[in-house]
Amino acid sequence: MTLALDLLTIVGVSAGCFFFVAGTVGLLRFPDALTRMHALTKADNLxxxxxxxxxxxxAAGLGHALKLVAIWLLAQVSAAVASQLIAGAVLRQRSAIWP
Amino acid sequence: MALGFDISLAFLVVVLAAWTIQVHDTYSAVLAFVVFGLLVALIWVRLASVDVALTEAAIGSGVTGALLLSAAALLRPTESTVAPPGAAWCTAAGVVCAIITAGLGAIALLLPDPAPTLAPLAAANLPQSGLGNPVTGVLFVYRALDTLLEKVVLVLALVGVWSLAVDRLWGGIPALWPATCPDSTLTFLAQLLPSVGLMLGIYLCWTGADHPGGAFQGGALLTAMWLLVMLAGVRAAPATGLLSLRLLLVAGPTLFLVIGLSGFAIAGAFLAYPPGYGKPLIVVAEGALTLSIGVTLGLLAAGPAERAREP
Structure with a gap:
């Protein structure tokens, strides 16, 4: 049972790290703000x-597990709002340049 | 594994520090400084100083970052017209900084082993105060005078910021960031997040007696929530002349001072607590201080009055 749980941890964290690396590569390689943000949200979210x-x-217990989930949810909210704000700023900037 | 993590963390912090100094755009430098503060907070966690880590993240990175961002936004229009400092100035600043760094490094490396410490003495006498967190013990029992003066300095700093206002606007309303624009997403966040953030701020203040946390960390969270609400336009910034606002500003330091002065009568010394009442008095003082710190930091970030108060 412990082995199965440890395996789940290894697979989950490795897959998470993969998405972070992929998101960072996207951030560095993609051409403009909107596509770069698309890459970043994958890292934040997935x-x-x-x-x-x-x-x-x-997790040591139900309390710890809930805290972990709460961290993910809060990061989700902040990422969603921040990307909306950045996208809004990009759109305003674009319409200022090409009205 | 842990060593590898620590080394890469330290390396990243040094690289980020160097980048913060050499980048030309003030805005980018401030952003790098905020990330730098968060990484330094991680280092404090690795050194098992969770109290310091929380303070660094909340004050060193968060509130200072907000202050610097608003300063950068104010400076932006004139930034390109100011000539960068000459080579002589840069060299002089570099030399002074290098000497300070070398001095600090030498002190850290030349410490006798074991380093002189009062920690065992402090830990041995902590149970008398009824507190469980040794950091709060040092802040509110052994060095309470420093803590009191620190809160007074904070209010003085706010007076300094307020006095930048034009005479006829004294007591008026701060303008906050110059470049804010209403956005429904931000409004949504400002309505959703404060319920979580305020609870966390109160919890940090409450748990500070026995676990990492305390008035400054809790107060910084209150500040963050208040700034979010003001920036999103859900609630307007208050007029700096409001009597209730000014009472809130001094409530914490005043209550702390009253407790300290009553120490003469009930425990025989300034800032001494009578046996058995240490913890309740400290928790009450911390509660009031959290509120005052939250309001003071928020108004520091909001800046001087730039609009007249509505009659």
Whole structure:
């Protein structure tokens, strides 16, 4: 049972790290703000989500597990709002240049 | 594994520090400084100083970052017209900084082993105060005078910021960031997040007696939530002349001072607590201080009055 839980952790955290690396590569390689943000949201959303999922079996109790999920949810909210704000700023800037 | 993590963390912090100094755009430098503060907070966690890590993240990175961002936004229009400092100035600043760094490094490396410490003495006498967190013990029992003066300095700093206002606008309303624009997403966040953030701020203040946390960390969270609400336009910034606002500003330091002065009568010394009442008095003082710190930091970030108060 412990082995299965540890395996779940290894798979979850590794997959999460993969999405973080992929998101970072996208951030560095993609041509403009909107596509770069598209790459970053994958890291924030899937990457952190998978890492939290992988860490859940290692939590000391229900309280710890809920805290981990709360961290993921808060990061989700902040990422969603921040990307909306940045996208809004990009659109305003574009319409200022090409009205 | 842990060593590898620590080394890469330290390396990243040094690289980020160097980048913060050499980048020309003030805005980018401030952003790098905020990330730098968060990484330094991680280092404090690795050194098992969770109290310091929380303070660094909340104050060193968060509130200072907000202050610097608003300063950068104010400076932006004139930034390109100011000539960069000459080579002589840069060299002089570099030499002074290098000497300070070398001095600090030498002190850290030349410490006798084991380093002189009062920690065992402090830990041995902590149970008398009824507190469980040794950091709060040092802040509110052994060095309470420093803590009191620190809160007074904070209010003085705010007076300094307020006095930048034009005479006829004294007591008026701060303008906050110059470049804010209403956005429904931000409004949504400002309505959703404060419920979580305020609870966390109160929890940090409450748990500070026994676990990492305390008035400054809790107060910084209150500040963050208040700034979010003001920036999103959900609630307007208050007029700096409001009597209730000014009472809130001094409530914490005043209550702390009253507790300290009553120490003469009930425990025989300034800032001494009578046996058995240490913890309740400290928790009450911390509660009031959290509120005052939250309001003071928020108004520091909001800046001087730039609009007249509505009659």
């Amino acid at each position: 990457g952190l989500g998978l890492i939290v999922l992988g860490l859940l079996p290692q």
